[in-house]
Amino acid sequence: xxxxxxxxxxxxxxxxxxxxxxxxxxxxxxxxxxxxxxxxxxxxxxxxxxxxxxxxxxxxxxxxxxxxxxxxxxxxxxxxxxxxxxxxxxxxxxxxxxxxxxxxxxxxxxxxxxxxxxxxxxxxxxxxxxxxxxxxxxxxxxxxxxxxxxxxxxxxxxxxxxxxxxxxxxxxxxxxxxxxxxxxxxxxxxxxxxxxxxxxxxxxxxxxxxxxxxxxxxxxxxxxxxxxxxxxxxxxxxxxxxxxxxxxxxxxxxxxxxxxxxxxxxxxxxxxxxxxxxxxxxxxxxxxxxxxxxxxxx
Numbered sequence: 275x276x277x278x279x280x281x282x283x284x285x286x287x288x289x290x291x292x293x294x295x296x297x298x299x300x301x302x303x304x305x306x307x308x309x310x311x312x313x314x315x316x317x318x319x320x321x322x323x324x325x326x327x328x329x330x331x332x333x334x335x336x337x338x339x340x341x342x343x344x345x346x347x348x349x350x351x352x353x354x355x356x357x358x359x360x361x362x363x364x365x366x367x368x369x370x371x372x373x374x375x376x377x378x379x380x381x382x383x384x385x386x387x388x389x390x391x392x393x394x395x396x397x398x399x400x401x402x403x404x405x406x407x408x409x410x411x412x413x414x415x416x417x418x419x420x421x422x423x424x425x426x427x428x429x430x431x432x433x434x435x436x437x438x439x440x441x442x443x444x445x446x447x448x449x450x451x452x453x454x455x456x457x458x459x460x461x462x463x464x465x466x467x468x469x470x471x472x473x474x475x476x477x478x479x480x481x482x483x484x485x486x487x488x489x490x491x492x493x494x495x496x497x498x499x500x501x502x503x504x505x506x507x508x509x510x511x512x513x514x515x516x517x518x519x520x521x522x523x524x525x526x527x528x529x530x531x532x533x534x535x536x537x538x539x540x541x542x543x544x545x546x547x548x549x550x551x552x553x554x555x556x557x558x559x560x561x562x563x564x565x566x567x568x569x570x571x572x
Contacts, residue, residue: 285314310358340369356386418448444486458508
């Protein structure tokens with residue numbers, strides 16, 4: 275295995291998802307090919323990229339959308355990674371066994387090897403985000419996978435809001451933490467809460483980059499899905515930030531595009547020397563973090 279490059283050229287595929295999974299797969303392949311031709315080393319697709327966001331409804335028929343890992347989609351992506359010489363993060367609705375399904379992401383190395391699968395750990399259940407109906411929480415913990423471009427950590431969407439997940443992934447040695455995402459506005463709330471919701475989403479991930487001294491990249495889908503008088507407006511705005519939390523590149527709210535950024539891994543060392551948060555952690559004092567709540571304890 276060759277030495278990882280000092281600079282990772284990352285590309286985030288912000289795409290609109292159709293009803294037909296075959297069309298979404300073809301669109302993703304086209305955008306991956308374009309990104310690789312433009313020099314990307316690491317390419318990340320959005321959460322559940324192959325389907326519309328079906329979790330707006332509880333419908334047993336939607337389980338038919340799931341597929342195994344490895345399976346047809348991942349095998350095709352392995353071929354594409356090998357042909358294009360890129361590392362891919364491919365989120366998918368995974369059928370692990372009969373009645374056992376996960377919201378997952380496959381990590382595929384530039385030689386086409388399937389190096390790992392991350393299964394979403396935090397599962398939401400909110401209006402139009404009925405994920406607990408479909409997904410079993412992941413059971414493999416928080417990982418960072420060695421690839422030809424460096425150690426890549428993967429978390430998925432709702433995981434974004436939990437500092438423990440980002441910290442444990444960083445402690446595993448992740449240099450880049452990627453968040454495949456499907457997040458949007460309820461149209462009737464957008465005028466009142468939309469700006470604050472988006473800013474909070476962006477801010478918390480930039481904070482993960484700062485407190486852990488790593489690069490963070492979040493890739494979202496875009497467009498309206500669901501009924502015209504309801505549904506979700508996926509807000510796009512995919513972005514990459516550095517260990518200072520500075521945004522290096524960001525997409526629009528309303529169109530498909532590929533977000534490119536160059537990640538100079540030497541900045542991780544520079545930031546951590548000056549902000550040595552890992553050095554100053556009080557690992558002897560955090561035991562209560564494993565409790566659900568401690569405000570009602572003596």
